[in-house]
Amino acid sequence: MTTVIKNIVIVGGGTAGRITAGTLAAKLKQKVNSGYTITLVESPNVPAIGVGEGTWPTMRNTLKNMGISETDFIKQCNVSFKQGAKFAKWVTGKNDDFYYHPPVLPQGHDEIDLTPHWLASKTNHSYAQAVCPQQAICELGLAPKQITTPEYAAQANYAYHLDAKLFSEFLKNHCIAKLDVNHIIDDVTHINSTENGDIGSVATKSNGLISGDLFIDCTGFNSLLLGQHFKVPFISCEDTLFIDQAIAVQVPYEHEDSPIQSHTLSTAQSAGPDLGYRFTK
Numbered sequence: 001m002t003t004v005i006k007n008i009v010i011v012g013g014g015t016a017g018r019i020t021a022g023t024l025a026a027k028l029k030q031k032v033n034s035g036y037t038i039t040l041v042e043s044p045n046v047p048a049i050g051v052g053e054g055t056w057p058t059m060r061n062t063l064k065n066m067g068i069s070e071t072d073f074i075k076q077c078n079v080s081f082k083q084g085a086k087f088a089k090w091v092t093g094k095n096d097d098f099y100y101h102p103p104v105l106p107q108g109h110d111e112i113d114l115t116p117h118w119l120a121s122k123t124n125h126s127y128a129q130a131v132c133p134q135q136a137i138c139e140l141g142l143a144p145k146q147i148t149t150p151e152y153a154a155q156a157n158y159a160y161h162l163d164a165k166l167f168s169e170f171l172k173n174h175c176i177a178k179l180d181v182n183h184i185i186d187d188v189t190h191i192n193s194t195e196n197g198d199i200g201s202v203a204t205k206s207n208g209l210i211s212g213d214l215f216i217d218c219t220g221f222n223s224l225l226l227g228q229h230f231k232v233p234f235i236s237c238e239d240t241l242f243i244d245q246a247i248a249v250q251v252p253y254e255h256e257d258s259p260i261q262s263h264t265l266s267t268a269q270s271a272g273p274d275l276g277y278r279f280t281k
């Protein structure tokens with residue numbers, strides 16, 4: 001028998017849980033008299049990771065599809081633009097040693113591949129410099145759009161830097177106030193299966209059983225539904241990802257009116273890269 005999915009339960013309220021709740025709720029809300037319910041359960045005892053300041057340009061569509069005003073998002077989450085990343089001192093370590101990863105394809109990529117021409121030219125220009133204007137925009141300290149450009153539109157492609165804690169709170173408020181997501185703060189203690197092995201409900205410490213037709217596991221490293229319940233194995237990447245530790249700190253601007261970079265600055269250090277994001281205040 002096919003189950004009609006009406007009640008969706010998302011376990012875990014970190015970035016993944018809140019974005020999943022917002023995306024589904026916004027999509028399903030468009031259906032008149034849809035009768036869908038979306039419930040987001042998150043533990044008061046297991047903290048979300050709460051860091052992660054750089055995004056990819058697809059975030060613009062993600063936010064737009066959730067019905068979020070870009071202006072509100074920028075103001076409330078201390079957002080600045082991210083036009084790719086500048087890698088400084090990664091090759092020779094000298095002060096003028098840098099290259100860019102802009103978030104665009106080379107100019108005219110549908111018609112011509114500029115790569116062999118760049119290789120043949122023996123130019124001193126980096127690849128990014130030769131095939132797109134975004135490095136020049138960043139080096140001049142300019143934004144990817146003008147103040148009159150509509151929300152989410154761009155003259156040059158961009159993503160965002162944001163304050164992850166503020167963003168998480170912003171998403172939660174949007175889900176509850178604008179998208180009618182049921183928000184439950186509680187620990188999921190047990191998972192109950194139906195006869196066919198699907199999940200039928202989750203038991204919580206203080207809110208009893210939460211039933212649903214579809215459950216989404218957003219419990220991060222706990223992997224409560226997938227790992228602990230369904231025994232889906234964790235796939236380690238430690239043989240290829242050599243850096244497995246990071247220190248996340250916020251440092252003040254040098255001066256109150258210091259310019260805000262519109263790109264990530266990743267400076268090589270002897271113990272690994274220093275990833276610098278600049279937020280608005």
Ligand SMILES: Cc1cc2nc3c(=O)[nH]c(=O)nc-3n(C[C@H](O)[C@H](O)[C@H](O)COP(=O)(O)OP(=O)(O)OC[C@H]3O[C@@H](n4cnc5c(N)ncnc54)[C@H](O)[C@@H]3O)c2cc1C
Binds near residue numbers: 012017186218219248
């Ligand atoms: C130093 C650092 C820098 C990073 N930089 C970036 C970056 O620039 N850009 C980027 O995109 N990513 C970045 N990341 C990765 C990003 O932070 C994580 O991928 C992301 O936060 C994971 O979110 P999540 O929602 O999957 O998990 P988590 O944040 O771990 O959330 C898990 C949720 O599950 C809940 N939960 C767990 N167990 C239970 C239970 N039994 N009952 C109820 N709820 C439960 C918790 O309460 C929590 O709400 C960075 C990570 C680190 C460490």
